[in-house]
Amino acid sequence: MSVAARYQLSAADAQDVSQIVWLRLVEHLAELREPRALPRWIITTTGNECVRLLRAARRTELFNPSTWIPPDDVDHAGVDKAMLSAERRQALLQALAELPDHQRRLLLLLLEDPPLSYADISTRLGVPLGSIGPTRARAMQRLRSAPALQALSEVGQEPGGRGGRHDTAAMAGR
């Protein structure tokens, strides 16, 4: 759903996309032997279906440049902000999904609300208390260096501007 949100699909369109992704997934599950391949498969398939749906919709709305008046009541800043935060969320989830299992499990427990003590986490994961701090540090480091977040930080770095990746998403979303 976070991928669909990035493309600014309506709830109905997002449901259509999710239906196709589910249907295709059940057929391909047997081939996805590596569990860590699953998030990427879902993200890629969902992204493709979102683009397909948006382009199919555009084909049906004939566009005449000579009569088109640019809408002036669009809150561009608001749309950009929503898009950027959806994109950041998706990049974070993708980076999280690609962590090794034990690191991901630890981070998810660290995110619990109300917060769990290290002692609780140690019991739940069945790992020594002393290993939690170092595992957390390695997980955070790995998260920061994940390609999805690196790409994001490059976009965010341009002062007042947007990188190519964001432009593509913005075009697809409009």
Add this chain to the structure above:
Amino acid sequence: MTRLRWQGDEDLLGELKEAVRHAGRVPEPVREAGRAAFASRMPRTGLLLARLTYDSLLDDSLLFRSGLQARPRIVTFEASLLALELELAEDRIVGQLVPPVPGTVTMMTLDGTAGRALSDRVGCFMLPRLSPRPVRFCCLTRVSLITDWMQS
């Protein structure tokens, strides 16, 4: 090394928490579609799964050419020994099995069979175009295949 926008781990964890919380809200219709997809799964005995390998809607090289509006959507499904090419016009679907082979092509929806056609000796066939909903195609020839689901 690129500059990261999260100053400390707490900052990053906080935003990750928000992302996970946000993603956790899966609407019920989406869950239902998942259950239905698993329920609709059927054995593929003797049928090769043909993957969707080309969709003109996803072909960026066609994006900025003129005449895109008028051009029908083209999709290709490929299995190891047989491919299915479809041209989705407004009112009909024209297809061809490659290599050309006579056989039966069935269009299926989640409710069941939605159309059937015989392919001629050059592998061509025609089916009616449906209103948008998930469809897949089952081709019975000397090599038989079933395609990925697609939104028609």
